[in-house]
Amino acid sequence: MSVEIERKYLVTGDEFKSLAHKATRITQGYLNSDKSRTVRVRIMGDEGFLTIKGISNAAGLSRFEWEKPISLAEAKQLLALCEPGMIDKTRYLVEFEKQVFEVDEFYGENQGLIVAELELKSEQQTVNLPHWIASEVTGDAKYYNSSLMKLPYSQW
Secondary structure, three states: OEEEEEEEEEEEOOOHHHEEEEHHHEEEEEOOOOOOOOEEEEEOOOOOEEEEOOOOOOOOOOEEEEEEEEEEEHHHHHHHHOOOOOEEEEEEEEEEEEEEEEEEOOHHHHOOEEEEEEEEOOOOOOOOOOOOOOEEOOHHHHHOOHOOOOOHHHHH
């Protein structure tokens, strides 16, 4: 069993783009968006993935995650079966003080939202934040992609 431990932050401005060493377009949908378990289909660049995530712990930091690569053709077929509300974003990888932030700039109905995620080795890991981080939103379910597809940022 794999456990994902991460913190989420809101991002201000777009300075992070000039610091990014990689940018990849992502389209994703959900076959199941129940809060106790999500089943996500993702196309990341020219690769497909199927991911299952469990419910987050009380702090919102950790949860079960299982992910497997699938073919691009399979991912496209599964996206057609997903619940309404696709997520469209670009993910930028930005290194800061030996940490890699995954910064997601959202499009469509989530335009204007920029969220950074930082995967951790433990919940107690010390985190150093760049100045373009605004505030922490770890554990706030409205920032989960599975929530954004149901209630997009533009409707808040």
